[in-house]
Amino acid sequence: xxxLLTAPFEFGFMQRALLGSVxxxxxxxxxxxxxxxxxxxFVGDALAHAAFPGVVIAYMLKGxxxxxxxxxxxxxxxxxxxxxxxxxxSYDTAIGILFAGAFALGVLLMSTIQGYTVDLFSFLFxxxxxxxxxxxxxxxxxxxxxxxxxxxxxxxxxLLSFDPIVAEAMGYPVQALNYLLLGLIALTIVISIQAVxxxxxxxxxxxxxxxxxxxxxxxxxxxxxxxxxxxxxAVIGLYLSYYLNVASGAAIVLVSTCLFFLVLGGRxxxxxxxxxx
Amino acid sequence: xxxxSLQPLPSLILVFLIGLVACESRPPRDQSSGAQRLIVATTxxxxxxxxxxxxxxxxxVKALVPPGGEVHTYQPTPEDIKNVAQAKxxxxxxxxxxxxxxxxIRSAGKQDLQxxxxxxxxxxxxxxxxxxxxxxxxxxxNAKAYVEKIRDSxxxxxxxxxxxxxxxxxxxxxxxxxxxxxxxxxxxxxxKARRKLVTLHDAFxxxxxxxxxxxxxxxxxxxxxxxxxxxxxxxARRIKRAEVPAVFAEAQFNPKxxxxxxxxxxxxxxxxxxxxxxxxxxxxxxxxALMKHNVSQIVNALK
Amino acid sequence: MxxxxxxxxxxxxxxxxxxxxxxxxxxxxxAIPPGQIVGVIGPNGAGKSxxxxxxxxxxxxxxxxxLLHEAPALSQRAxxxxxxxxxxxxxxxxVSVQDVVMMGRYPRVGWCRRLGPKDYEAVRRALARVDLLxxxxxxxxxxxxxxxxRAFLARVLAQDPHLLLLDEPVSxxxxxxxxxxxxxxxxLRNLGKTVxxxxxxxxxxxxxxxxxxxxxxxxxxxxxxxxxFREDTLDxxxxxxxxxxxxxxxxxxxxDEHGH
Numbered sequence: 004x005x006x007l008l009t010a011p012f013e014f015g016f017m018q019r020a021l022l023g024s025v026x027x028x029x030x031x032x033x034x035x036x037x038x039x040x041x042x043x044x045f046v047g048d049a050l051a052h053a054a055f056p057g058v059v060i061a062y063m064l065k066g067x068x069x070x071x072x073x074x075x076x077x078x079x080x081x082x083x084x085x086x087x088x089x090x091x092x093s094y095d096t097a098i099g100i101l102f103a104g105a106f107a108l109g110v111l112l113m114s115t116i117q118g119y120t121v122d123l124f125s126f127l128f129x130x131x132x133x134x135x136x137x138x139x140x141x142x143x144x145x146x147x148x149x150x151x152x153x154x155x156x157x158x159x160x161x162l163l164s165f166d167p168i169v170a171e172a173m174g175y176p177v178q179a180l181n182y183l184l185l186g187l188i189a190l191t192i193v194i195s196i197q198a199v200x201x202x203x204x205x206x207x208x209x210x211x212x213x214x215x216x217x218x219x220x221x222x223x224x225x226x227x228x229x230x231x232x233x234x235x236x237a238v239i240g241l242y243l244s245y246y247l248n249v250a251s252g253a254a255i256v257l258v259s260t261c262l263f264f265l266v267l268g269g270r271x272x273x274x275x276x277x278x279x280x
Numbered sequence: 281x282x283x284x285s286l287q288p289l290p291s292l293i294l295v296f297l298i299g300l301v302a303c304e305s306r307p308p309r310d311q312s313s314g315a316q317r318l319i320v321a322t323t324x325x326x327x328x329x330x331x332x333x334x335x336x337x338x339x340x341v342k343a344l345v346p347p348g349g350e351v352h353t354y355q356p357t358p359e360d361i362k363n364v365a366q367a368k369x370x371x372x373x374x375x376x377x378x379x380x381x382x383x384x385i386r387s388a389g390k391q392d393l394q395x396x397x398x399x400x401x402x403x404x405x406x407x408x409x410x411x412x413x414x415x416x417x418x419x420x421x422n423a424k425a426y427v428e429k430i431r432d433s434x435x436x437x438x439x440x441x442x443x444x445x446x447x448x449x450x451x452x453x454x455x456x457x458x459x460x461x462x463x464x465x466x467x468x469x470x471x472k473a474r475r476k477l478v479t480l481h482d483a484f485x486x487x488x489x490x491x492x493x494x495x496x497x498x499x500x501x502x503x504x505x506x507x508x509x510x511x512x513x514x515x516a517r518r519i520k521r522a523e524v525p526a527v528f529a530e531a532q533f534n535p536k537x538x539x540x541x542x543x544x545x546x547x548x549x550x551x552x553x554x555x556x557x558x559x560x561x562x563x564x565x566x567x568x569a570l571m572k573h574n575v576s577q578i579v580n581a582l583k
Numbered sequence: 584m585x586x587x588x589x590x591x592x593x594x595x596x597x598x599x600x601x602x603x604x605x606x607x608x609x610x611x612x613x614a615i616p617p618g619q620i621v622g623v624i625g626p627n628g629a630g631k632s633x634x635x636x637x638x639x640x641x642x643x644x645x646x647x648x649x650l651l652h653e654a655p656a657l658s659q660r661a662x663x664x665x666x667x668x669x670x671x672x673x674x675x676x677x678v679s680v681q682d683v684v685m686m687g688r689y690p691r692v693g694w695c696r697r698l699g700p701k702d703y704e705a706v707r708r709a710l711a712r713v714d715l716l717x718x719x720x721x722x723x724x725x726x727x728x729x730x731x732x733r734a735f736l737a738r739v740l741a742q743d744p745h746l747l748l749l750d751e752p753v754s755x756x757x758x759x760x761x762x763x764x765x766x767x768x769x770x771l772r773n774l775g776k777t778v779x780x781x782x783x784x785x786x787x788x789x790x791x792x793x794x795x796x797x798x799x800x801x802x803x804x805x806x807x808x809x810x811x812f813r814e815d816t817l818d819x820x821x822x823x824x825x826x827x828x829x830x831x832x833x834x835x836x837x838x839d840e841h842g843h
Binding site: 225 | 639640641667678682683690695738742
């Protein structure tokens, strides 16, 4: 039995994959709480795609991929805020414009590179088994920044998410807080791309938090539960990837999805909606 | 306040678009221009080199996949179809390497196009009863068979220059013989117990069989497929158990996963072997250079 | 400083504002001394909500001045408590009634600081004032409409502002709650708070409020209800849809056609 549990973690890459995916899942669930409650899943998806040109440029300049992705995700976060504020353009239209534009820029730049580009595609899908020690440090550092911001601005972000109008009436710089939140989402996405890639990153960002929202009616508990669910999905997903011989990132996401539907089903079975917690 | 829907479809469309645009607007790959030269199309730069060695200045070769391009997962462009349509004769490797070539040729819609499948008739290796492995040319004996086929096919299409082709092929095959001997001699520098290969994708069975290496696994079963945790762990165990001295990654792939694996198993890693494609730099810009480069890298790492 | 020490709590001078170059309110001027309940009345679209939002800085002003205690109101927004007409909240949001009321304490606690026992005490008192103490731990979306309204009012109370801007605080609540809320507002006035209430319920205004501001894009009239509530003023405010009926010593305002 113990052998069954420890066998997958014989080598460093699996230990790092476990640590990395639990870390990434944790950060995603923290930020995902806001994403789910404010309905920002589409923004998350957009920022993930918008990181792509950053990846390509970093690749072309032989620079740091994380840095490139961060710059572009943050710039797009800023752009979404600006465009939607400037004009008669709705929020999701602004997002649609910027996200497709940024992604097209990535595609265009990629087409200018001669040869040897095939593995830029690997950023679209990610590889949690390829996490290096240095990647873990980056994830840890970014994660610490996100966590610190959430601790420092816990009250303000909660008020902003619940009632932005009253927050503004009270004198809070609502725009700045919105940018802060978008920035946190952008950072979270950058560190998650390594694990699950651009296409699946939204799942990591929303699913555990959405599941948690079904289980509790308290904000803080939702955050904690989200973290637990994300970590659980990471661990189970990695075991499945080992024992069922399937791709790791997709396994983690699918476990998360299954947990969501299990909870949803469990709620449906109980007599109309009394909260668990 | 209520948008929580995922958007998988746009993502997939965008992935598809990258594929399309990534292949767009590439500068012409063949700079030579000649008035009456026989126009030949082929898939890979390696084959283009072999064909060029035989044809010399009587032909003009166009390789569809650019240097560094990934031949297995390549997506042909409109320009490729045009190139095929302009050619008199098309050479490709076959053995399921270029799954996309049939459609390209069909799209070109040319009735009198000569099509030569270079691996045809040669014995192919299959992994555990699976698909045939297409990387025959990494065994110089197979490369020589390719050259013979190229010589005969060019001579048939362009009878006026048949003697020219035969001449050049003879010279080149002599060089290939030298290369073959050189490789066998070089490999002698590696102790027998250390002649073990682990590569990123499964490109080296013909090479291994010819030059006395045993294969101890690959990182990705087929290009574009992410390894599972189990596959990676089993590979790591094999590396440890068989005391494989080094692992190799092919230059057209992201070497990161291989580097990570090498570090975890405590072995050396070499990340610039060439197989499907010639290099853009000088290290492997012809078939001859490619083989010498690979052998030097392998010998250095394993001896 | 104590609210009562000032001559005026809120002064609005020549205020014009609106969206997209449109003028929703124009040349508004009035001043409210501390310790008064002021009703803002007017038909739909008269600019009542806009006036509140401009005072709170939610809509930029095109012209004019807003002073709270003789200083620009926008620099001391924590001193103003706001109850929006329609709380556009996500009803499923995972916060309890107590959490919501606690949000009123945030401006006082300040950035990056933790809530203290004083804040919990203030929340408890606010909940007790609106009679929601038994529901303190209920999720906000599970309350009835009237209870939710009281919870948001409790948030304003917990904030302990000098000026309260309440946009339709009694719409959609039952008569008992209405009376409780108005009694509460009177308590606040007696504590020296200034309470501005936008309302459709003119009878409450007559009976309970100190001043009334008749608004229809411009100030039609401003003064004690008995002076302001004359046929011609109401006509100019509402068009011809309201009548004043004398019942014994009470004046009752009734809607003529539509209106309220």
